[in-house]
Amino acid sequence: xxxxxxxxxxxxxxxxxxxxxxxxxxxxxxxxxxxxxxxxxxxxxxxxxxxxxxxxxxxxxxxxxxxxxxxxxxxxxxxxxxxxxxxxxxxxxxxxxxxxxxxxxxxxxxxxxxxxxxxxxxxxxxxxxxxxxxxxxxxxxxxxxxxxxxxxxxxxxxxxxxxxxxxxxxxxxxxxxxxxxxxxxxxxxxxxxxxxxxxxxxxxxxxxxxxxxxxxxxxxxxxxxxxxxxxxxxxxxxxxxxxxxxxxxxxxxxxxxxxxxxxxxxxxxxxxxxxxxxxxxxxxxxxxxxxxxxxxxxxxxxxxxxxxxxxxxxxxxxxxxxxxxxxxxxxxxxxxxxxxxxxxxxxxxxxxxxxxxxxxxxxxxxxxxxxxxxxxxxxxxxxxxxxxxxxxxxxxxxxxxxxxxxxxxxxxxxxxxxxxxxxxxxxxxxxxxxxxxxxxxxxxxxxxxxxxxxxxxxxxxxxxxxxxxxxxxxxxxxxxxxxxxxxxxxxxxxxxxxxxxxxxxxxxxxxxxxxxxxxxxxxxxxxxxxxxxxxxxxxxxxxxxxxxxxxxxxxxxxxxxxxxxxxxxxxxxxxxxxxxxxxxxxxxxxxxxxxx
Numbered sequence: 012x013x014x015x016x017x018x019x020x021x022x023x024x025x026x027x028x029x030x031x032x033x034x035x036x037x038x039x040x041x042x043x044x045x046x047x048x049x050x051x052x053x054x055x056x057x058x059x060x061x062x063x064x065x066x067x068x069x070x071x072x073x074x075x076x077x078x079x080x081x082x083x084x085x086x087x088x089x090x091x092x093x094x095x096x097x098x099x100x101x102x103x104x105x106x107x108x109x110x111x112x113x114x115x116x117x118x119x120x121x122x123x124x125x126x127x128x129x130x131x132x133x134x135x136x137x138x139x140x141x142x143x144x145x146x147x148x149x150x151x152x153x154x155x156x157x158x159x160x161x162x163x164x165x166x167x168x169x170x171x172x173x174x175x176x177x178x179x180x181x182x183x184x185x186x187x188x189x190x191x192x193x194x195x196x197x198x199x200x201x202x203x204x205x206x207x208x209x210x211x212x213x214x215x216x217x218x219x220x221x222x223x224x225x226x227x228x229x230x231x232x233x234x235x236x237x238x239x240x241x242x243x244x245x246x247x248x249x250x251x252x253x254x255x256x257x258x259x260x261x262x263x264x265x266x267x268x269x270x271x272x273x274x275x276x277x278x279x280x281x282x283x284x285x286x287x288x289x290x291x292x293x294x295x296x297x298x299x300x301x302x303x304x305x306x307x308x309x310x311x312x313x314x315x316x317x318x319x320x321x322x323x324x325x326x327x328x329x330x331x332x333x334x335x336x337x338x339x340x341x342x343x344x345x346x347x348x349x350x351x352x353x354x355x356x357x358x359x360x361x362x363x364x365x366x367x368x369x370x371x372x373x374x375x376x377x378x379x380x381x382x383x384x385x386x387x388x389x390x391x392x393x394x395x396x397x398x399x400x401x402x403x404x405x406x407x408x409x410x411x412x413x414x415x416x417x418x419x420x421x422x423x424x425x426x427x428x429x430x431x432x433x434x435x436x437x438x439x440x441x442x443x444x445x446x447x448x449x450x451x452x453x454x455x456x457x458x459x460x461x462x463x464x465x466x467x468x469x470x471x472x473x474x475x476x477x478x479x480x481x482x483x484x485x486x487x488x489x490x491x492x493x494x495x496x497x498x499x500x501x502x503x504x505x506x507x508x509x510x511x512x513x514x515x516x517x518x519x520x521x522x523x524x525x526x527x528x529x530x531x532x533x534x535x536x537x538x539x540x541x542x543x544x545x546x547x548x549x550x551x552x553x554x555x556x557x558x559x560x561x562x563x564x565x566x567x568x569x570x571x572x573x574x575x576x577x578x579x580x581x582x583x584x585x586x587x588x589x590x591x592x593x594x595x596x597x598x599x600x601x602x603x604x605x606x607x
Contacts, residue, residue, distance in 0.1 A: 107216045110340035112202050117338060121199035124589060125207060128158035131596060136606035137161045140595055141391060141399055144407035145370055146174020147581055148569040150359040151588030152405050157366040159596050168375040171352055175544055176581060178350035186350045187442045187537040191465055191484050193455055196340030198582035200589060208358045214345040215474065223310060223457045226511040245336040258306045270297030274329050282329040286553035290320035290328055310457040313464035316548045316579055317436050317488040324550045327578055344455055349475025385420045388566050403565045403604050405591050410572040411435050411543045430557050433572055435543030437494040439487035441505055445531040449481040449516050460508045464488040498538040545579035546572035559591040564603045567591045
């Protein structure tokens, strides 16, 4: 197992030294990880000696610290102790250096907007801005408002930071998240934020690859890789596609390339115009073979927006492809080294509070009270009967909740009426803890399963969850037919899918039995259901997404559903908050709002 990882590192080093002159398309090169190879690596993985008839408790809850920093340090020390006995499993050898974003156009563009706030003249009297929601959008808006010299007050309804990236601890002290969150190199504003907060070392960058399971293509336990060489974009992406012969034939690659030509030639205007078509409709219009859809874009659609290509707007896919193909590091992926609310959101809170802002938890808004003009916000009324007044207000509530909060006087306005048909999409995130280490890859994996989207062994990919036993985190998508089903039903079918992904290590029928078995046993699981998550980016929704500036002078919107080029993603949420903060500053400059 150590030798396999060493070869992966050598391959990355070799690729970084290649030039276009030396590149050859290897038409017969296989990118499959064979079943026998997987079994060999499985044999190298340390196992719990002997199967116990009674599954032990995973951890002693009484030894946990309430403080995350202490818990993280304790976990790291525990992993180091285990490493002495099981170096193959616990060694942190899969991470790659941070990409060099500085100087790249998108990174510098995001950096310029960050610096805009700090360069603004300091206000004689800071604006008091109330922000609804302590997710990425709300905390982003608050962070950049403090940079501009204003005083944001963030009101969060729950007792946990993060919104759609929130994470929770169970009684054993183990973390579970609302989603499997991946940080792409294309996330220019996110990369700037990590640098501004001085927490860049918390991102664990993986090799520049996209890895697809072949289990549901009749090859259980095998994977197909798109490996990106370290050469400029778009050549790195084109080489990755051309070198992979497991998923698409040469005629299919050529037909797909011809289908993409209009997007390459006509650019963003063409991309935006395709919003009226679903992915499947666009494929047929461009005469792209159905197998391209089946082999690649079903998995991609579920990863981008948790739905099938029959529904997803083609603009979403073309936007992602544009970012991945036009930016050298755009498709590189990183895992955060722990739960997002403590490793990312808490540093944002610390930054905000150190500069005079506030973040108040367990504070739920009941309604907006308007001034005598029946338009401008006068104050917010809270569920406990108290009220909060401010100079400006930003809502980062999910679109479904926002529509419930809107005052009746606003609902008839074209701006608010325009996004009435937007709604969140259901998402199910699953965590399964096993009694032994599974043989997997230190990366995000596309399952290409009818029921699952992407998955990862978080005990391998994430320092904060490191262990000598696997914890597989999976996204169950599409979830609309399963969101109302029991956790037991969901885990049952998930285990059947995992058996196809890990044929030599998981047997769904034996996973919960107490009798000894050579297969991995499930210690516990957690199913996290979000009935309405990010907005559902179906065909035709692009034009109805609202701007951050509203018809109400002192009221602004943020959230991934608002207009910004990163759509329903963490980057989209973060960027929307930044744009909302910019609109507040512009409104003050234009005398639309002023400090009381």
